[in-house]
Amino acid sequence: MEDKKIDIHDIIEKHSQRLQRDLDYFNNIKKSSYSKSYESFKKEISPEPSNYEKWCISLGQIIKLKISKKEEEEIQKKLDIAHLDIEPWHTVTLAFISFLLIFFLGLIFCFAVSYLTNTSFPFGLFIMICIVGVFSYSFLKNYPDRIANKWRLKASSQMVPAILYVVIYMRHTSNLEKAISFASEHLEYPLNLDFKKIFYDVEIGKFSTIKESLDNYLSIWRDYSPQFIESFNLIESSLFEPNEEKRIDILEKSLQVVLDGTYDKMLKFTHEVRSPLTNVYMLGVILPTLAIALLPMANILLQNQLKTSHVFVLFNLIVPFLVFYLTDKILFLRPGGHGEISLLEKNPKYYLYKSRKPIVKAFLISFPFILLGLIPLIFQYTPLPLWFNLQRDYTFSQLGLPLFGEDTYFFGITEVDGIIKGPYGIGAMILSIFFIFGIALFFYISFKGKTSELKKEREKTKELEIEFNNSLFQLGNKLGNGTPLEIAFGKVAEDTKGLRTEDFFKKTNYNITQMGMSVEQALFDNKRGVLIYYPSSLVSTSMKILVESSKKGSTIAALSLVNLSQYVKNFYKITDRLKDLLSEIVSDMKSNMTFLAPILSGIIVGLSMMMSSILSYISTISNNFSDVSSSQFGNIGSILKMFEGTDTIAPYFLQIIVGIYLIEIVFILTKTLVVIDSGEDKLDQIYLTGMNLKKAIFFYSIIAIISSIALSFLSSFVLSGLIQ
Template sequence: MTDEDLVSKYKKKLSEQLELQAAMPSSQLYSREYQVFRKEILPPHLSLYEKVCNFCGKVLTIKVKPDRFALLQDAIDACHLQTTPAGVMAASFILPIVFLVFSVFFFLVVVDSLFFVLFSLVIGLAAIFLLQNVPFYLANQWRMKASNQMVLCIFYVVTYMRHTSNLELAIEFASEHLAPPLSLDLRKVLWDVETGKFESVKDSLESYLNVWRKYNIEFVESFHLVQSSLYETSEERRLSLLDKSLDVILDETYEKMLHYAQNLKGPITMLHMLGVILPILGLVILPLMVSFMEGVEWYHIAALYNIVLPVTVYVLGRQILAKRPTGYGDTDVAEINPALKKYRNIIFKVAGIEFTIHPGFIAIVVGVVLLSIAMLPLIIHYVNPGYDTTIGGFDFLGYKESTRIQGLVIGPFGLGASILSLFFPAALALSFGLYFKLRSQNIIKMREEAKKLEDEFASALFQLGSRKAIA
């Protein structure tokens, strides 16, 4: 028996007795861990969008142009979506076509309104182009969230490497203490090495940094300074490079914020004109339009005033925010420590037992009560069509018979009905405001207590140092 036969014999016995055979290859294991982590932190709307695109890609096959394919693939990879550019293009055609078929059928057969048929056609055609750009919007949103954490990311990496000069462990330390989405990116940098996609952390990190070269060059430069500190033999020079990496990203972020604030005057003026001035002018112009133009109904004005205008203002506001540079990254502590999620609720004790009520329940009750008050004129007219009264010479409900259609009663136009209609916007405003106030009051209280503790911390350290010096 040769030496190789003897080694293989005992290897086989050890593997049988100690069960050293792995259930799956390590690459599959790491891939499975990455999939679990990705599924946990990926928002539900992104998972739904993935499923829709994959389903539409099976129904309709579209060949994407090479340049468009590359742009879509970059955007899909940026936000960790598991779909294809062909699926995105298929969804951009199938969803609007389904919407157009149902909406045209409904507005032609049920409502019999040519205006809403044309309105639906415009929305459907616009949706084709909008849905084709959804990956770019999601990628930009992902980059905005990730870029807000980049200063903190460099800080964690530098903090770890000041005492342990190991890039891989520093990236792992940062990924454990950062919140998504940047934590997912850093973990994928390590997993790409573990699964054999890249030979070293340096290659994997360089591939990841190339994605940010067009959007956040200071982040790339800071990481390169961190990497260069690994080759320094002098401890003083190494620490100097680490400090320099923090200075680079902080100074560049400050400069970008200054330029962004200076260039906001024009876009904010336009947003103010569309969102504030135009609606106020509409209150004057729209009644005149109804008086001088026949065939204009209230729902025509409602579609333009309550749908088109708010959507336009929202899209313009999102475009302004999309150009915002890297800023402060907030961290949701409740996501790190789920036990703190209870402070988002209303907490009270009865007989020493702690109970919690979701703020949404209180907000819904308040909203329903105020909405019921706003609907009182309609409810009264439904229960008793002939009822009405006067207040100071004015009708309370003010229902009138239509001059165009005989026998049709329209309204209410009375003073009381107009006053009660104010409870409709009050129901929306107070319910939303109450929800967010109740949801954040415990958290704000904790933040104020933390601020007091921070104010006392400096004096406490000074007193401790004085006592140590005396001792």
């Protein structure tokens, strides 16, 4: 009898200790994760004010503009979503002051130009400055909307994982508060901060219950992602379902609702976005590129009024801005729910991204090419050639290349009335390609150096997660068959030989068997924990669920892992289907950007070089017959007089303008395609920009050189015969 009492006492003591550990764990979770003080929460949500916030607050102390109640509510809603700590009137004040500043500075500048050049007031320039001021007002006023949209894109890409974490937790513990807390711990920025703010609003007394705070938070997604709200409504309703089987069905339905809703919205988006993207490509890439070929002829018709500066402003400032504006409108159409969920700052190789070494390396490699492209200008405008007893220009016959014309100059530098003009020669034009090549090479090397290792690390993590999902199923089966958790890791390690996950289970088993650690310590210990070497949210979350559910028994732990494996499998299936939907659009635009557009631009540069050569020959003919009466030649004489003194835009500068324009287009369209495919993903954006620049500029340089040489040689051969 005494032995029996002792046994009962031991059992009570054992369970009391276990209960105390669980309570201690719960209290620690509550203290550390459920909420934050005001200062720490604000520091986490926004480490320091952005430049936009600083400008708004600074100018807001000087002047305060009144706005309507309706406009104030609309702006405040955007500020709340963007998590900007400013007042609605701050944004209007900054926008208005920026417009006034640009207007008056532009007015003073135009009067100064008129006074210094002794010409009339440049109304065209002033109107352009006013347009810039209007754009500045519109851009700064709507800037919170842009930030809010970026926040929504990044946060909405984590909606499916958010519902997944809540459902997984509530399968074994029907507690909404702890489920949201669990999700906030394992989600990435920024949705994790939104979930933490739900607790923060309760703590400061804004709402009395978690449900009220959650419902208030969900209201911001009402117009943007209704399936997210519907999923949480189902999760809330599961709390009041007494039947366990029906409760699980409701939770699974909530996950299916957000998956189906995301798929349907992305399917609709793929149909809507195709036409706008085609319009952007035609209006922003094809038509401007074709227009460049007509510039030499247009300059003749405009009596040499078209200057290089005009072409630069048009093709390197105005047209890229229009392309950016059109693509920005397209990005606002993108629904949430799908995208890259990993955070750049948590990548193990993040230090490479912050390093300046790739930039220095890129500069040292690309600078010689840029300098090579500037040689025509150095020979034309600096005394450097004279210091080395060199001519400012050489004929092709002097260089041993009479094939391009014995009297044709390599740089094509001319001097009219003491004014140096050009360079018009094909040699200068070819050298200018090295200038564009050097700029593209700089971005490619620096971007690749910053992101290539991070990209590889991300791909390794994704491969690990796919394999790990299958291993979870095996681990769940081992536990379901009665294998103790401490032994199951070793058995799964044997079953996963040759896979990436083998090392994970081996290390965990080593910590348990050789280091004498508990399962929780073997996984989460700050110094020896296996998860230190596997920075994956899926792996971390899975093991957290395993540790939590194992406290309720091996059967519950086995069910949790098997269900988690099935959920993740469905998630990947939907993700693959969404990628298939977007792949056609993305691949079409990518081929247009990196292959067709560079080839077309290269051919256009060659045509421009040929037209410049033709116009130069016609100008020579016109000057030869300038002393002859036009009546002797009829209409032909009148036509030839149009070409007298023709000052065409130098092909050297024209090629540089086209090359810079192509680089700008690659930057803009790459960002657009990344957002369409993956949402807000800085790593992919920088990495793919470098890769696309390499392909685009390589094709462009080769085609531009070949077409320029071939067409210039052809025009030189034909027209030289005509002149003779």
